[in-house]
Structures are given as C-alpha cells and as structure tokens.
Amino acid sequence: MILHPAHLAESRRAFGATSALLVILIVVMTLRLPAAASDVSHFLPLHMALEMLSIVVASLIFGIIWSSRHETLPANLLWLASAFLAVALLDCLHVLSLDGMPDFIGPGSHARSTYFWLAARLVGALGLLVAVWLPWRIRPIWIPLGGRQLLVLALVFGVTVLIFRAPAWLPAVYIRGWGLTTFTIGAEYGILALNLLAAVRLLWLMRRPRHFNVGALFAAACIMAQSEFFLTHYLGTADVYNLFGHCYKVLAYLYLYRAVFVETVQRPYAMMDESRQRLQATLDALPDLVVEMNARGRYLAVHAAAGTEGRRRGAGLPNRLVSDVLPPQAADTVYAALEEAGRQGTSHGRVLSLKVGGETRWFELSVARKPARTGLDDSYVVISRDVTQRHETEQMLRKFSLAVAQSPVSIMILDAAYRIEYVNESYSRLSGYTNQELLGRNPADLWSPRVPASTVLDMTTQVARGEPWQGELISLGKAGQEFTESVLVYPVRNAAGDITNYLSLKEDITEKQQAAARIQQLSNYDQLTGLPNRALLHEHFQYASRQFHVLAVLWIDLDRFKDINDTLGHQAGDILLREMAHRLRTALRGQDILSRLSGDDFLALLPGANQQDAARGAQALLDVVARPLQLGDQEIFVTASIGIALYPADADQLDVLLKHAETAMYRIKADGRNGSCFFTPEMQVRTVRLIALGHALKQAQQRGELRLVYQPQLRLSEHRIFGAEALLRWESPQWGNVSPAEFIPIAESTGLIGSIGDWVLRTALRQIRTWLDRGLTDLVIAVNLSAVQFDQPDLPDRISRMLDEAGVPPPCLELELTEAAAMKTPETAAQKIQELHQRGIRLAIDDFGTGYSSLSYLKRFKIHKLKIDQSFVRDIDSDMDDQAIASAIIQMARSLSMSTIAEGVETAEQLAFLKASGCDDIQGYHFSRPLDPDAFERFVLGHPS
Template identity: 40%
Template sequence: MSAALRISLIYLLLASAWIWLSDAFAHLLPIPAEWAADVQTLKGQLFVVLTGLLLFWLIRKEERRQRELRTELRQTRARLEHFVDVSPAVIYVFEVQDAHPRLRLSYLSANIERLTGFSATHFFQHPSTAADRLHPDDQARVRAHLRRAASEGTELSLQYRWLHRDGRYRWIEDRATLNRNPLTGKTELVGNWRDISQAKQDELLLQAAEERWRFAIDGSEIGLWDWNVPDNTVFFSTRWKTMLGHDESEIGNELSEWSSRIHPDDLPAVQADVQTLLNTPEAQYSNEHRVRCKNGNYIWILDRGKVVERNDRGEAVRVIGTHTDLSTLKQREAALDLHAGMFMNSLEGILICGPDQRIESVNNTFTDITGYTAEEAIGHPPSFLSSGRHDADFYRQMWQQITQTGRWQGEIWNRRKSGEVYIEWLTINVDHAPDGSVRHYYAIFSDISERKANEEKIRHISQHDTLTNLPNQSVLRDRLGLALAHAQRTQKPLAVLFMDLDRFKIINDSLGPTAADALLVEVAHRLTQTVRHQDTVSRQGGDEFTLLLPEVDAADAAHVAQKLLKCFADPFFVSGQQLVVTPSIGIAVYPADGHEVDTLLQASDMAMYRAKSDGGNTFRFHTADMHQRVSKTLRLENDLRKALRQGELLLHFQPQVSFTSGRVVGCEALVRWQHPESGLMPPAEFIPVAEDSGLIVPIGEWVLYTATRQCRDWQLAGLQDLVMAVNVSTVQFRQEDFAQTVKHALTAANLPPRFLEIEITESVMADNPERAIRTIRQLHDLGVQLSIDDFGTGYSSFSYLKRFKIHKLKIDQSFVRDLNTDSNSASISQAIISMAHSLELSVIAEGVETPEQAHWLATHQCDEAQGYLYARPLPADQFEAWLTSPTSTAAMLQPGR
C-alpha cells in the first residue's frame, strides 16, 4: 500500500469519526437555537485545525519513515558495494540479445580493475576488451562455452588465461548462469570472475611434483610398500613386484605376500626389527635380508620403513617403506673384498689419490716401505714424501707426461718417516670418468734401494781402483773425453797431471807389498784433499796417478803442482815407520799439448819422465818453452809476495789539471815495484800476476793506505785542495768489505773523505751489478768521490750508469791519442763529454801528450786532463817539487788557452 493511499484512508476514517461524534455530542449539549449556527461554525473550524494537525503528523511520520528507508537502503547498497569491491570475485551481467545470441555488457562490479588492470568504464567503452585479451589458445574454447550457455541455458564454468594490463597472463575462473530479469523481463547471463593464478600455479607445481614423485618411484630401482597395520594389507608398487620377477597381477596385498618371501634364516631378525618399529615412537626400521624371487632364487635387499600414522592409543596404524635391490652391491662388495685383500697384501706399495691429488687410501706395504701409517698419510699430497733431490723441472715433466698419456713410470727418490732417503720404482696411472675428468690417480711403487745399492757396488768396483778407491783408467778416459768436449765448446783450457812416486820400488822391496799398499792409500788421500771437488784423481796402476783439472791453464796447473809437492813434504806414517816420499809430476795442457785423450795422456807421461830425469820431486811441462814461461811467472809471483813483506812497492803520482782554472786539482796514485834485480817495474808487468794469484787485494790495500796517508801529509804541508785518485782493481772492488777498508784507510790517515777519489772500471758491473751498485752507494755515503776509468772501452751500460753515485768519467787514452786524426775517436770523446755534463758529471781525459789534444779537449769543454804533456808519474818528493816549479805552471796553462 502506497503512502498516499494509507494517509487518505486514515484521514477519511478520522474525519468521518469526528463528524459523527461531534454531531452526537452537540445534540447532547443544551445549546440555544440561536447558537446552533455558531456552534456548527466553531465545530467546522475545530475540524479543520484538528485534521490539519493530524495530516501534518501523518505526513511528517511518513517522511521520517521514508528517510529511514532511504538511509537503510543506502547503507545496504554501500555494504553490498563494499562486499563486492573487496570480494575476489568480479560480478558481471550480460544481456542476451537476438535469436542468435549476442551478449551486451549491462553491469560490471567496480573491483574489475583489481582483477584486470582496467576500470569498469573501460569495458563499457570498449566492449571487445574481454574477448580480445583472452589467451590465443583459449579464445575458441571460451567463445564456444559462452554461446552454448547463452543459447541452451547451461551453466558456464571455465578456467582460462586473460592478459592483464601489466602484460602478464592471469588464470581466471569464470562461472555464470542464464536468468531472466524480473524487472525488465530480459534474459541475462549473470556470473563472476575470480583470479586463480596463485592456485593454478600451486596446482601446476603440485601436479609436477606428483609427476616427478611418480616418475621417481616408477623409474627408480626402489620398490615401495604401504602397510595398513589394522587390516594387515600392504600396497606393493610395480617396482617392488618386478624386483622379484613378478608381474603386476601376480602378487596380492596380504601381509603374508611379504613375510613368506623372507629367507628363513633372516626372518627372526626382520620380525624383531619390525616389532621394535611398531612399539617405539620415532623409531625407524632398516634391515638387510634375503627375499625369494619368482624363480626361487634369493636376492639381497635393503628394507627400510617408518611409522607415519598412529591412533590415539599410540598404536601404529600406517607404515610405509622401501625395498632396494642390493644384489649388484653385494657382488661388488665381494669383488671389493677380493680386491681389497689383494690391495692390502700386495708386495708393492700402493696409494690412491683423488682428483685433488690428495691421498685417499694406502696399503700395508706403503706403511712398511715409508714408515707412515694410513692415518698419517691420508689427506696429504704425495709430495710430503719428497726427498728434495729432484728439482721442479723433474716434477713438471712428470706431470706433463701424466696429463698427456695418463701414465708415468720411472725411478724417484723419496724420504721415509725416519728421514732416510730411498729410491723406488714408481708407476702412476690415471683413472678417468666417462666425461674425461680425473677420478683417481693410482701409484704403485717398490723399494729398489737394495738393488740399486748392489748395482752401485758393482758399478763402483768396475770403475774404481780396489786399493785406493780412486777412479780407474777407464773412468779417467771417459771424464777426460767429456772435459775436452766441454773445453772445445767453451774455449776454456784444461790440464792433465801425470804423477809417479820417486824410488817407490825401494819401499816396496824393503817393507813389503802390504806397507807399499798402505802408502799408496795415504798418497791417494792426500791427493784428493789437495785438489778441488770437480777435479779427478785417478790411479793408473802401481805408483802412477793421473789428475784431470778442468778449466785450468798452465799457470794454475803449475800452482796445483806446487801444492802437490808441498803436500808430500810431510812424511807418511806407514806400518809404524816414517816415510818421506817425493813425486815427479808431468803436466800437459789443452789446447797447447793436444786435442785428443791419448795425445794429452802421452804428453803428460812424457813430461813426467822429464821431471824424473831432472832428479824428481819437481814438475815439468810437456814443452820446454811453456815450462820456462810458467816458471818465470811463478818466480815473479814469489818475488811479489816477498816485495809486499819487504816494502819494495812504492807510489808515483801523476798530476790532474783543470782546463778552467789551469791549476792542479788532484793526482793519481800509480803503484811501482822496485825489484832488487830487475829494477823499477811498471804495473803492466806485475799487476796481471798479482790479479791471477790473488795478491792484488793486499797490494790494493797497501796502495789505498799509502796514498791517503801521503795526501794527508801534503795537506799538512800546505797543499790543501789536492784530491788523491786511487785506481782500484775489479778483484779488490768485489770484496764484500771493500767500503769498510776505504773507511779504515781514511780514518788511519785522518783524511777527509772528499779528498779521496776511487777510480773503478766499467767491468765491475759485469759479474754482479747489484752488488757493485750497493758498494758504490756505500762509498758515496762515506763522502768519497767516484770516477769511472777508461770509460767507453768496457761494460758501457747506461741503464746501470744512471743508477751510479758517480762524480767523474775518465776518457780512455786510446780515444785521446787519435783525437786529431780519427773522427770516430773525436765523436766518441765529444759524446762522452756531452753525456757526462747532461748527468751533471765532470770529465777528465787521460794520456794527453800534445798541445793539439789539450786544445781540442778544452775547446769541447772537457773539465780536466792528465798525461805526459803536463808531467810523467813522479815519486812523492819530486811531485811536490814539480808543483812548486813556475815553469810547470806555465806549461800547464799554455795548451788550454
């Protein structure tokens, strides 16, 4: 009933009641007749007022009720819209049009934007969006279902992929039914969309997991059983049955199908383990036993199980487990036991390494040979056995062959735990995996120390003299042949000494062969103690000995012969008697005396007979002139040693002149020898002998101490600015304590270091450049000046020169001599001057003998000069007198103008 009808009926009812009641009430009142009209009027007015109020109240109440209904309706609509908006399902309505059903979107809930990325307005403006964004593989199926649902009225239930606005497909579940709208009477397809992407993904993952599980169970070597304990029924997988040789249908699901197949000897242990599993919470069952197959044979299986479900009383309800066929494994174990027995009891040591080359297993013989137990060896690389006798190149070649061929075999020295070094015969093989990678390294070895020792004894006996244990003649000839080949390649000398004992036959006849043999043993001992380790001392038989001295020239051979004569000077004590024995020594030198083994041996033999014919207890060379030359050198060496002791050496001094000032700025100390018989000897005659004999070091120290002391004496005499230059030999400079020697000389003379100039040659860099540079720096730190003598004639390396703490370069006299006649000499000299000045070094020229040479040097800005043009080397007193001579000063100034 509408509000207007309801109000009208109420009004009609109340108005009628008022008229009837008011008229009845008016008749009951004693109202005069003349008031009747007024009463009617008043009654009408009251009617109007009362009915107006009544109408106002009714309308107001109805309005309030309508407002409440509208509010409730809005709340209900808002609640419904909220529910729809937060709902995962999107509600849609399509109107079905035409006989051939066409769908027109008439309603779409606002939460469509969350599902698709598009607003509801978009779908109304672009009706084809819903169909266009279907996955191509799903479009035909979705359209067919929509047509069927619209035409036949069947319920629509679909899952398909729809392209979200973000570019990714989402899985949609679409459910709809066909209805008739009660308000419009139109047929509508009403449904909802839900995003089931996560559920679909979970479903696909679960499906994949199930497929993998089924594939793993069906395709693996493991049989599965599932035991329902209360029913005593068991599910057996296909693999469980085929493992025993049965088809799918040949085995039922009774528990007896399992227990009756267990080997009778194994059944009690299996039943005990199963009872423990059923009665013990969290227990797991594992048992290896034999099971009967269809053909009656037994196979070994590993049976494992676990209770996965218990009832409220803790009783096992469900147990699942697996069968694993151990037949192949058992066969392998048997084979491994056999191989392990062979491995552990092999007479050869065996070790196995992994691909990381660390030991994984060793046998008992390994321990017997090396002394290391398995526990001590496993985990270590085999290199912990290394003896240290092989260099890195040996192991590099070994591993190169292993890598290339997969095998290496040979002799190798290793060290036992006790520290003893032994030799073994080692074979290494590589085990490769099918893909070519290394799986293991197998090493088999045997101790061949005893065999090698026996072989060495036999070889030693065949190559050595049984009495003296010296190499015999065949070994000497072999070594001499090798030494000659080396000497020919390197252009170095060698010497062969043939020695025979004087009057040995008398000793043998008088004292007997036993004493003679004892004497020969003592002689052999003294000979080996006298020579170097690289020399060979050989006994040729009887009392004859031959010595091979590689890289020894005639002079050195004479020194060795002298040492041998000296070692025979002391008597021999043999059989309680004191014997004095002297040798006769013959010397042959390659290449002067021959180029062949036999030629040199014969030459030394002949030289020995010359020594013996000259009375013995001496040595002789094969040729007389060589003997004469060597004898002269030896005499000179001996005289030089005596000269050092008796003070026969002296110094001469040659002035060094400055082209800039014309003054004498220094002098060079030059050693001379006042020989008692030969007179004054220049350095060229005795310095080479001093260098060969090692006397150059004490001579150089004498020069250094004498020169510094003389310089200090001149300073005290008034010559304040004179610098003393001392030429140092290469041998002396290479002494480790050379810088300390210079320091001590300066201290002893009380000479300031700046007045000493050490002259060195470029050759000091050739042997050990770093040590030479270190010594130069030490001298520089002392404050001593340094110059390079004979610059340009030797080891001219600018890479080292720039690292020197050098003050001066000296141009060699060979360049100065040809300055005015040879353009090359002039160019080299000019280059030396320019280079020195660019390095902030001064330059001095030696051997200046003519005014033209001095003029050229001065013109090209050479700083200093020395030579005969100014003065010859002079003794100290004459040098001091020359300095004060006015004619000498004029002579110095003239050439430089």
C-alpha cells in the first residue's frame, strides 16, 4: 500500500513497535505455558500497579485534552477525551472491585471486576473508533464538551448501578475453577474486532495528507487489539496471559497518550514555533521599520531588517518618546495615528516626512492596537514604510494627470474595443460634451458625415494593425457645429506587448485652416475683386500651356481710370473696378482665366484660343466695358484698351507674354484708346525706345536738354496778345526733338514730373522777369501745374517763395490745373486754390470737359478761366456734339464769372464759331505756333494792339 509521504516517519515507528509486540505475542502463545507454570506469584500488587498506571495514563489523555478545550481542537479528540474519562473511571471501579480489595459499594468479586473491565475496554475501543472514523473537524459537533462529560458520568453511573444493584440482569463472565465464560471471551473478541477496525481505518487514512498523528493511533489500536487477544486466554487473575494483556494495554494507552500529546501540546507548540519563525522571517524580509510603543508614544521595542539604516537608527529608540525623536509635525502625525488606532483598533494611511541624509523621505504609518492582559495597558504595533518613491510617483502622476486634464491639446483614451474611457477638459470645451456624456461611446459617433470614407478606411485599417495613424477629421460638437481636428491615434501596449488602449491626441485646426485659407486668398487673389493675382496666374498658365497647344494673353487697361479715381474718389473707383471685373468675367468662357494685376489692369488667359478667337474675345470684352455704369447719381461711360499676345507664337514664357501684351496695350492707348491690337515685333522696338527715353530723361535736366517755348494767347474782344502758355520741349542729342506727348507720360511714370515741374515754374518766372525789365508789362504767362506739385501740402508757400525769388508780381503768373487733379480731393483743392487766389495768383482749369467735375465744387473754386480741351475744338466746325459742349462750357463759365480760352485752334472756321459763341480767348496754330523767348518777344512787339 502506498502511504502519503507525510506519514512515512511516524508510520515506520508504529509498524516497528506493533510488529515487535506481535512477535512477542506469537512467542508467548507458541510456548503455551501451563496454568501452573504461568502463575505469577504476588500478581496482585503488580496487577494493581499496572491498573493504576493505565488509570493515570487514561486520566492524562482526558486531562491534556481537557486543558486544551479552549483551543481549536477537532471534535474527534473531544470524543476521545470523553471516552477515556469513562475508561479511567471504569478502570478505577474495576480495581476497587477485585477479590481481596476492601468492600467499596459492595463486596469485591471477580465477576464485578470483569464487568467493569469489559465496560472500560468497550468504551475505549468505541471512543477510538469514533475518533478515527468521524471527519477530522476543527469545530465540535453533535454534543458540546460539557454535555459529553455529563454523558460520561451518566454512563459510568448507570454501569455501576447495574453491576452492583442488578447483577442478575448480567450474563456470567467468570466461573471459578473454570475461567472465562463464552460471553466474556466473545466480548473480548468483539472489543478486539473494534480495535482492529479502527486500525484498518487508520491504515487507510495513512494514504491521505496528514491531519493528526495517525501512526501513534494506529499503534495504539493494534496493541489494544493484541492486549484483548491475550485476555481471551487467561485462566486466572494471576497467570502470564493476564499479565501480558495488562502490559500491552498500558503500552497502547501510552501510544494513545503520545498521539494526543502530539496533537494538543507538541504540535501546537511546533506550529507556534513555526509561526514565530515565519513571523521572524517576515519581519526580517520587511524593509519597513516595525516598532511597538504605548499610547504615550514611548518606544517599547524596535525591529528593522539587518544591515539597514533603520536597524542602526532603531537601536537607540527603546524607552524614548516620539516627541524626543521626531520633529513636531511628524510627532503629531504619529500621535494622531495612535489615537485613531486606540479608538478603531487600526490606523492606516497617515504620511509624515523626515530629513534623512540631507534629502526628504516620506513614510506611511500602519498602526494596530495590541490588547494587553488584564490590568496592563494596551500597546501599539507601528509599521513605518518608506513610500518616498511611491510619493514621488504619485506626485508625478498627479502632475501628469493635471497636465493631461489642462492640456490645450484634446486628449482621448479608448479601450481595446474603441470605446471612450476618458477625455480631458480641452476636448469637453471644444465639443460641448461632458466626460460622462462621452464615456462608452465610439469616437466615430462624433464625426461629421463629410469625413471621406477613404479616410475612415485608412484609419481603421492602420489602427487594426496596431500602427499609429495621423490625419485630419471633421468632428461635430454637441450643438452641431463642425470643427476640423488634426488627429494622432496610437496603441498603448502592456508589458506583454498586448494592446490595452488607444491614445488619441487631437488639435483643433479650424482657425489654422481658416487662416491658411485666408493667407492663400491674400497671397493668390486680389482682395478687391476676388480675381486671381499674378502669383496664381502663373500656376494657371503652367496648367493651360500643358493642356493646350495655343492660348491668348489679353492685357486689359481701363481708359482714363485715373481721372475717374481723382474726380469721383477712390471709393467710386473701387466700385467701378469690381463691376468691371464682374463684366469681364461674364464675357469670358468658362475655361478662361481672368486676373487683376494692379490698379485698372486686368489680364485674361484664353486657353486654346487662336488669333481669330482672341480677336472675338477682345471685342466681347470691349463691348461689356463700354456699357453705361451708374456711380451714385452719375452715369458714366468707360472704355478699355486691350493688348493681345499669343502663345507660343509671340513667346513661350508668361512674363514675356505679359510684357508683349502690355506693349500692345500701350500701342492702342497711343492710337486713341478704346480698341485692341495684337503684339508685333515693331512694338517691341517702341518699348525699347520708351525705356531708353526714360533713362535719358533722368539726365536731361542736368544736361540742359530741356527748354521752354511760349505759345501766344489772343483776346478776341480786343484782338491783342495778353499772354502765353509756357510749353516744355526736350531736345536730346541722341533722340532729337522728343514730343511732349511721348516724354511727359514717361516723366509721370518715373516720378520725374515733380522736379521737372519745379524747373519749368522757376524758368518761366525768370523769363517773365526778363520781359518785365524790357517793358512787356501786360503779359500773363500760363504754366501747367502737375498733380504731383498740386498735392504738395505747402504749395502756396512754395509758389510765393518762387515769385519773391524771381521778383515777379503774382498777377503775371497763371497756373493751369487739370480738372482731374482739382477734383481728386475737392475739399483740399478748394482750400489751396483759395490761398493761391488770396495771394493774387491766377488759376485756370486745363482740359475742361474731359473729366468729371462737380459743379458744386467748381462754383466754390476761385478759378479765373476754363480752358476748353482741343478734343472739343478739333471738329467744332462740323460736329454738333462738340459745338454743343463748347457752347455749354462758355455759357457756364460766363454764368460763374469766369473767362474761357480754347486751345488747339487751327482754322478760321473754328475761330469764327468760338468768337460767335462768346469765347474770350484762343491759342493755337491758326494764330501762332509755340515760340522761343526771343521770337515770342519779337512777335508780341510786332503784333498790332
């Protein structure tokens, strides 16, 4: 039979003892001693001694179990203790009932003593059998311990009464001269069988884990069975079989006592020692400082692991107070923990800080009250654990938690099933959802339906593979508002590499995208018209040139836009530009590109357009521009000049095409505006000339290449010369005589017009002074004032200084100001004109009728003369419209007490009409060409007054 390893040692001893005693039994029974030979003289004292020893051992079995009754003993031992209490009492009665003993309750007899013997053996065998057969339980079962004792006493009392008072009810157990009766022998064999049954049960229990001393109980049961076997063969009370039976019984009781002693004394002490060792090992393994102290905070005992700083420091702590060892704040924490443990039994979680080795360490206290014996004060076990690392970790986690919660970046934590576990405050503010409203939801529920399916597929695929994903998503807030987020999603893995969560970092880039779109709009589109600017135009050209074999570039410039801007104001000019952009866009095809370059310059790209297509497109643009336009309470008419360049015939680079188209546009300007023309190589030559003239003009003034000529002005009513207009001429050594119509625009575009205008004014004033010195005192010289000069804030003072420097009286000077310059800023112009008038300087409006004068302002201006533009004089003898305009100007001037002068009079017919219409003065080739100063002087002197 296979025994459990826990029973091997004790089983070997039990088998050894049982086997040795069995051998003795076999030897004794084999010798079969005769009765006479087996008689042991003087057996009574020996019998008494053996019986008393068995009674003592039985009593010890009961006593040792009884003394441990308050411990957690199995109920089996309690049954065994009760049984052997009965055994001790019955054996005692057995001894007192022997023949030869003094009378006790009744006279002693062999029969009575045998009855008590059998009862004791039966109770002992049953008690052992019950103890080993019942489950080995910790708690008592069936009958409490006190009830068992009462049951035992009742049993003993009943047996005693039965034996002494009703012996006739009992069968015969011994016949003198014959020996044991059949009943007695049968009873002994029955008791033997009970003991063997207990032994078999114990032998079976040896196969299971150890719960009690099975080996000693097994030996006791076997030896008790052998004892009963001896007692079935004795013939008299003094034979050898009876002697061996009693000896074996005492040995069985001793084994039984050993089993009980081991279970009730030796084993608890061993367990206590093991527990003490385990406790000591636990304390030695603890890195914590463990102290015992009383309620007043006095250290009673200190334990710390060997080799630690706590062991060194703890050596001097016993009998000292906490307040003597720790700083006040730390000592208060300890006292508070002791007070709490005194009330509740334990205290946990209080933390104190101490300076150790120059650094701050944190310690957590765990306190438990240790109840003392009656009459003594309770003590307290205090465990001080160094939690510095945990405290620092908690502090770091707290900081991290606050950083996450307060991060301006939205943070979302998802579980492995993509359900939201956490969102920080930033996302809650952005979306409008609270944390509780989002927990457990799928982030996809928060996306806008406008999120592309491809984006969703790409993200879910990458995340499913455990890879991070980054991109942009459009989300919906709680109020339904959309916002764009830059999203980074990446998996969070545990130590085993398994994905436990997903972390999503979100940044609201709605404003960034709007700013980027705004920057894109600002950098690529004209802010006034919304049309692509030059930068974006290059991209469109690159695309169109790749897709189409040919295209046309149209440079569109609005005619006289500057005059409109100057007379009607910039606000009206902006309205006009927006309207023209709209008209031009509607006149183009869907594939055509319209761009605003600057000012009133527009550019159109016509992909796939050949020369005929470009011509038709240009004419369509001219037609839409020419339609009337209502600006406030005025209806105006605008024309345009369009230059056309073709790709790739004229050039294959956009910048070159733009240059060619602009050149063609200037050509149509020079030819009278309101038309279109294609670029030709000859235009390039003209452009080169204009650039060269611009460089030469910068040096012309210093080199003395500029001069003034004077065109006489005739007063029709007196038919006399009353003055002249100073006209600028440029005689270049390289270019010859350059026309003012050619170099004046160059001067205006290059910014030279200001310095040249000042030179003209000073030169004219010096010439006036010369003529005054020569006796020509009735002349008024008209000098054109450029818009740049007129815009100078100190213009009246500057003119006055020039007059004083030249010594010329103010009435000798007449300033001619264009209608557009005067109406650019009417209020400022009126103030300047008023100052000039007060200083005696005469003023005239040049090119009157070509601008957009406001009559209310014209009435306020202190103007002496209106100059009828030559464009109205040229066909005045045949064009009814020109006649009407000229007549209207003359009549209006007369009604405003102004005089009029017509320029460009070249025929007698023109002169006759103007004179008949009431015009005051004229100038022109019909009367005289512009003359040098000397020639002019001779012309005046030779003209009849």
